Amino acid sequence: xxxxxxxxxxxxxxxxxxxxxxxxxxxxxxxxxxxxxxxxxxxxxxxxxxxxxxxxxxxxxxxxxxxxxxxxxxxxxxxxxxxxxxxxxxxxxxxxxxxxxxxxxxxxxxxxxxxxxxxxxxxxxxxxxxxxxxxxxxxxxxxxxxxxxxxxxxxxxxxxxxxxxxxxxxxxxxxxxxxxxxxxxxxxxxxxxxxxxxxxxxxxxxxxxxxxxxxxxxxxxxxxxxxxxxxxxxxxxxxxxxxxxxxxxxxxxxxxx
Amino acid sequence: xxxxxxxxxxxxxxxxxxxxxxxxxxxxxxxxxxxxxxxxxxxxxxxxxxxxxxxxxxxxxxxxxxxxxxxxxxxxxxxxxxxxxxxxxxxxxxxxxxxxxxxxxxxxxxxxxxxxxxxxxxxxxxxxxxxxxxxxxxxxxxxxxxxxxxxxxxxxxxxxxxxxxxxxxxxxxxxxxxxxxxxxxxxxxxxxxxxxxxxxxxxxxxxxxxxxxxxxxxxxxxxxxxxxxxxxxxxxxx
Numbered sequence: 001x002x003x004x005x006x007x008x009x010x011x012x013x014x015x016x017x018x019x020x021x022x023x024x025x026x027x028x029x030x031x032x033x034x035x036x037x038x039x040x041x042x043x044x045x046x047x048x049x050x051x052x053x054x055x056x057x058x059x060x061x062x063x064x065x066x067x068x069x070x071x072x073x074x075x076x077x078x079x080x081x082x083x084x085x086x087x088x089x090x091x092x093x094x095x096x097x098x099x100x101x102x103x104x105x106x107x108x109x110x111x112x113x114x115x116x117x118x119x120x121x122x123x124x125x126x127x128x129x130x131x132x133x134x135x136x137x138x139x140x141x142x143x144x145x146x147x148x149x150x151x152x153x154x155x156x157x158x159x160x161x162x163x164x165x166x167x168x169x170x171x172x173x174x175x176x177x178x179x180x181x182x183x184x185x186x187x188x189x190x191x192x193x194x195x196x197x198x199x200x201x202x203x204x205x206x207x208x209x210x211x212x213x214x215x216x217x218x219x220x221x222x223x224x225x226x227x228x229x230x231x232x233x234x235x236x237x238x239x240x241x242x243x244x245x246x247x248x249x250x251x252x253x254x255x256x257x
Numbered sequence: 258x259x260x261x262x263x264x265x266x267x268x269x270x271x272x273x274x275x276x277x278x279x280x281x282x283x284x285x286x287x288x289x290x291x292x293x294x295x296x297x298x299x300x301x302x303x304x305x306x307x308x309x310x311x312x313x314x315x316x317x318x319x320x321x322x323x324x325x326x327x328x329x330x331x332x333x334x335x336x337x338x339x340x341x342x343x344x345x346x347x348x349x350x351x352x353x354x355x356x357x358x359x360x361x362x363x364x365x366x367x368x369x370x371x372x373x374x375x376x377x378x379x380x381x382x383x384x385x386x387x388x389x390x391x392x393x394x395x396x397x398x399x400x401x402x403x404x405x406x407x408x409x410x411x412x413x414x415x416x417x418x419x420x421x422x423x424x425x426x427x428x429x430x431x432x433x434x435x436x437x438x439x440x441x442x443x444x445x446x447x448x449x450x451x452x453x454x455x456x457x458x459x460x461x462x463x464x465x466x467x468x469x470x471x472x473x474x475x476x477x478x479x480x481x482x483x484x485x486x487x488x489x490x491x492x493x494x495x
Contacts, residue, residue: 014380018366018373025368096363097381098340098355165283249283254342255273256283 001243004100011099015107016114023111034115035122038074042067045187060218061130067123068214069186075116076152076206077177082108083156084173088163091257101250102243105160109153127217135220143228144209144216147235151205154239157246164257165249185210205235261352263433263464264315264338269347271308271333272300307333309488311347315466320459322475323468325485331468334485335435338466353432353464356382360437362422367411371402371421374410378422382429392428400424419447427454434458437468452478 005012024030045066049055083105087094090104127134163169184206190198201207208231212223300306307330315321323331336342339355364381365374375396379389389396397403400420410418426434455478458465469475475482484491 010385011380014376014386018369018377021373022366022368092360093364093381095336095341096360099381162283245287249287251343254336 001102005103005106008099008103012103012107012110015103016110019107019111020114031118034118037115038067038070038119039122041070041074045070049187060214064126064130064132064218065189065214066187067126068217069184069210071116071119071123072148072206072210072213073181073184073186074119075112076148076155077181078115079109079112079152080155080159080173080177082112083160084163084170085160087160087253088167088170088257094164094257095254101253102157102246105156106153109149109156112152113149123217132218133220137216137220137222140216140223141213143232144213144223147205147232148209150239151209151235154235154242158242161246161249161253164253180204180206183207202231205231205238261317262314262350263317263352265348265350266314266334266337267312267348269308269311269337269344269349270306271330271337271342271344272304273307273333274304276303307488308337308344311488311490313483313490313492315464317464318459318462319481320455320465320467320479322479322482323466323485324470324472324475324482326470329485330488331470331485332437334483334490335437335466335468338433339435351433354383354430355433355435356426356429356431361426362418365410365418365422368409370409371400371406371413372397374421375425378425379429382426383431384429388430396424396428399428416447423447423451423454427458431463433464433466435466435468438470 024033027033029036042063046062049066050062086104086108087101093104094101159169159173183201183204185193185201190201190207190211193201208227212228215221216223311330311334323334325331333342337344337349338351362378364378366377369377375393376386376389379396380386384392397406400423402417402421405413405417410421413421455465465478467475467479482493484493
């Protein structure tokens with residue numbers, strides 16, 4: 001993919017820049033939305049589960065627990081929802097001009113990643129405020145981010161390509177995202193799940209990513225390496241298969257869109 | 258005029274489907290992806306040949322007029338040249354960079370200013386950001402819109418939009434230029450401008466494809482003509 005995109009790097013950058021500008025054009029608080037969105041969701045969860053329902057989530061501070069889950073989730077769902085219709089709504093480009101089609105969904109992943117990084121900076125401020133000690137184990141966040149981006153890219157490529165053929169995909173995605181929200185430990189902890197369901201949940205790479213993001217940042221513990229290896233290989237294989245299929249069916253996009 | 262062929266079509270066939278929902282196409286793609294089996298040779302239900310055994314060559318410095326009624330396959334030929342779509346049978350060989358000006362202003366976003374859209378549209382046409390920066394002044398000057406360049410293009414009139422788009426397009430460093438129905442939309446002054454620019458492009462040994470359903474317009478510019486009728490092509494000199 002990198003080799004294929006190198007020649008078109010300027011186009012990719014301009015696409016990202018364009019989406020970024022359009023997103024915040026004619027808004028009054030602009031880029032602050034990148035912070036406001038996850039923070040308000042975090043506050044909402046903290047209020048509902050902490051104050052209204054009186055549940056406890058391990059011994060983590062509530063706000064940190066939900067913030068750590070909400071950030072990767074907002075990135076994944078935001079990028080996916082953006083990508084699904086990205087190819088089909090840019091049909092005037094797809095049918096007129098050649099460029100590697102993955103640039104369009106990828107730019108969606110990229111702008112959501114920029115928002116995510118801004119949110120992450122705020123998250124680290126929160127860690128500071130709560131007096132969480134910074135350890136070397138936090139560096140595990142980097143491979144976890146890599147996994148998250150790769151997985152999000154795979155899902156975005158697949159759904160955007162399928163939506164070129166069947167507009168059902170767009171409609172099904174709404175449900176899929178809601179389903180994945182509950183299949184990912186954003187508002188609960190995996191420790192509260194019985195063993196039988198636990199293994200099933202770990203088939204969803206997001207479960208592993210979200211759980212371990214909490215673990216390495218809030219607890220400062222390291223990741224169990226064999227678990228990481230298995231999940232990482234799974235995510236890489238998934239990407240390889242999806243990208244190959246994408247390249248293959250991309251040739252027909254202009255004819256069927 | 259030199260005689261290096263820049264574009265060669267040899268026995269090109271292209272089929273399209275009349276059906277709305279193409280249930281077959283994805284399945285066929287995936288099966289041929291896994292088994293290597295091809296579905297390209299025969300027509301299935303609801304399909305037709307948009308191009309029918311098309312062969313021609315175009316040399317460097319040619320200005321080719323492509324003429325035919327609506328739906329005869331003119332745009333399909335341009336799409337094949339610019340790699341937007343691929344032939345089912347036959348071979349296409351290209352030499353050089355293609356500026357796919359199939360539709361002027363493709364990729365322009367209404368909320369972005371003219372200045373911002375020059376970057377957007379320019380990179381889509383294959384310019385690098387560096388090249389655009391270098392040519393920015395020229396592009397703006399040629400469009401004659403320097404007073405409006407910081408205005409979102411949604412506030413442009415259609416004429417202004419066209420000028421900007423054309424100006425970006427002709428500053429592309431490509432070797433092969435494709436113009437689809439571009440000339441039929443402009444006013445007289447615009448046509449004269451196009452005329453000068455096309456002659457300028459041709460004098461630099463580039464190749465131009467002009468598509469139109471108006472013969473007179475084509476013959477004014479082009480050195481040879483491809484007549485397309487029902488997916489078959491005849492070549493004639495002007």
